[in-house]
Amino acid sequence: MSQPRRVAVIGGGIAGNAAALALARKNISCTLFDMGRSLGGRVASRQLEQQGQPLSFDHGAQQVTAIGADFQAQLAEWQAAGVVAEWRGRHGEIAGGAFRPRPEQPGSGSGGSGSGFCGSLTGLPLYVGVPNNNAIAQHMAGQLQAHPNAQLQSGVAVQAVERVGGGCGCGSGGSKWQLRGSRRGRAAAAEPEPVEQQTDLGLFDAIVLADAMPLLPGSAGHVAGIEAASTSLAQLARSVQAVAPEPCFALMVAFREPLPDVPFDSASVAGDASSSSSSGDSSGGSRAAFQWVACNSSKPGRPQLSGGAPQCWVALTTAQRAKQILERRPLSTADGRFNPQTEQYRAEVAAELLADFRALMQPFVQGDLPEPLYTHAQRWGRAFATQPLGAEMLFLPAQRLVLCGDVCTGSSVEAAWRSGRAAGNATADMLLADAAA
């Protein structure tokens, strides 16, 4: 009788969770590794108390739309389970210092400049996780936890792999992937790198890489040894390095009292960032600084303003503004090591971006913006894959490896979900065919 097959899924964002669920549902045993303290990757939320008041921010993915029928069905299932809800806010676009609502219906014209930030101007319903966007990933992880074929290992960074047994690294031929890594026990990118003791994470028949980082030397998630395993993997690593994803900073701001008179709950910010200069120029600079701004408190299921909760806002910088900040506060140190975002780093960036936020909101508030109760910043070094590889997944059956996630298909929750599911299904089918042969 053949041995049960085991798959390692590296990356616990939406793609990795979707891949692991697809594998488990096809009776393939899988272990999902993520180096973050909690799963979800860029579907990230921050909840805390400030002076006894609850604050809630989605500082990664802002909202979810569904274009394909398969993802519409998935959203309907999550909605029925109470994991997502429609965000029926006042959505639209800021252009030239004025707010313009988006069309009511998909494709009904006057949609401002294109589809807006992550499709928010298309007129499609916008969905959010409840009570925060990370709840979507937590729900998927809960389904995995309940599945007898799946294991979850969060707070574990996979750091090295090696092809062992079978010798050639081509075809299964009895060879397996040996994984090594370390348990970090805290958010990998948030604090100075802890001293890590690498341990054996086990032997696996196949790997699903549910992120590009493992293929990128110098990134927080680089996995040594992948490129060395075969020329196809070295080529894959080079293709991934050639995709230059755009960075973004998220500014989180809370006010004791709701800002009066603001005519929107979310807005894509129009304007060619390259045509206006950086912050410091308060007229053009504010337009160049952000691509999206939202009142997080207007999303369903968030702490109630009527109950006295502070009003929480999130603004996302343009890539150009993020690059300006990164020139002074880079992602990597001079010797090529990952440069973590410390609390001081975040505080300095938040102070800088608060000035941009004041300029952006100035046309919509009476007088000056009040002093915030709380500010925070999050760096996303690889926020958006603007030139994805253009395939749903990249499958290397001879190496027993598949790459999935938004590096393949482009940045959206929908694309990551579809890519992960396809990778999980393809890997399961390959291993089931092996077993039947």
Ligand SMILES: Cc1cc2nc3c(=O)[nH]c(=O)nc-3n(C[C@H](O)[C@H](O)[C@H](O)COP(=O)(O)OP(=O)(O)OC[C@H]3O[C@@H](n4cnc5c(N)ncnc54)[C@H](O)[C@@H]3O)c2cc1C
């Ligand atoms: C600020 C921001 C706003 C966005 N807004 C929207 C939006 O409104 N709507 C929308 O649809 N999309 C939005 N997106 C895009 C969307 O969030 C992403 O496209 C999607 O979440 C990507 O999912 P993923 O699973 O491919 O990757 P990720 O979510 O990045 O997950 C990859 C995971 O792999 C882990 N990992 C990497 N290497 C290792 C390793 N060696 N060991 C262990 N773990 C590892 C990482 O820790 C991470 O958790 C936004 C993105 C950002 C950054």
